[in-house]
Amino acid sequence: MILDNLTPVGLDPILSLSAACRADTRPHKVDLGIGVYRDSHGETPVMVAIKMAEARLLEQQSSKSYVGMGGNESFNESMIGLLLGNSKAAARTAAIQTPGASGALRMLADVIKLSSPDATVWLSDPSYANHAPIMKTAGLKVRFYPYFDPATKLVNTAAMLDALRQAGKNDVVLLHGSCHNPTGADIDLETWKNVTTLAVSQGFLPFVDMAYQGFGDGMEEDAAGLRYLVERVESMVIATSCSKNFGLYRERTGAAMVVGKTLEQAQAVKSRIMESARGTYTMPPDHGAALVDMILRDEALRANWMTEVTTVRKRVQALRGLLADALREQSGTNDWDFITRHKGMFSVLGITPEQAQAMRHDHAIYLVDSGRINVAGMREAQAEQVAKALLAVVQ
């Protein structure tokens, strides 16, 4: 029988880590492994703007009939505005609503495969754990470009650009829009400019994954690199997520965008993406997109939402400051100051898998073996404890 050939595969390491943390009975345990934002009560709350939009939607929605393969077209337009702002390139961009950025990554990978079956996607080393599996499942080849420098804990820009000089017309270069997952180390605007020059001279297709807009330096600031790039390249693709900045994780809300030489070209590619959607999930779920569109188009709701995202960003920045201060005081060195230079929720600390395991076993502090922490998994009062444990395991 066909199904007899299948043996079980292991749980995702991050999910099994969360389960182990939940089962740990030590009262001082800290979960730095999770991939979602947590507030100072340790919760991942529904945003107030979302609750308000939901109340309005409940009252106004008169049908649950199908929407269409492209999803909510008004949402698609709103998302182009959120990411590209006043960029002229918005006029040659088409978007399709997808089930999260994950859906966008896969739909874009499918259309790249359709257009260029031998294309190679270059990912940062390291990158979001699902990037390589999604690209490979779509049949694309994957290569890594040097990115994280273990010595400085920042981006090794020279090595990155050197590697990308080898990328050509049959290559796709995937860049994180902001708040790099897992490292927290972002490229600066100068590097965005250098990548743009390379994309133009060598003809590779830039692919930006924007999953944390607003969590780094601000809603506009986090899109600055993308907006510089998009104005100068003939074409590119973008995946974006409303999971984090709208807190809509389980509603599976995101978008795939195609910037073409012309709007007609972008729309032609969009029609191919819709064809690919038809062959997979057919239509994206509506609820999250309806809420996001309502928020982005209503001045008061949008202002509310922006305030909430600012609160999240400031809290993450404050936690980074607390942890770096505690490490500076306890170690008497500036070795951990890089934590305040990282953006978004994640930081790679540069510790070994054995040290990460010792954090769990000896100190009840849960983080993945790669040494990535989610700063937002920590309460303010736990910074001293986390610092102490870190210094103990690296000694």
Ligand SMILES: Cc1ncc(COP(=O)(O)O)c(C=O)c1O
């Ligand atoms: C870089 C990056 N891209 C994409 C995603 C997927 O997000 P979504 O929940 O929208 O599918 C994530 C989620 O953690 C991410 O970190």
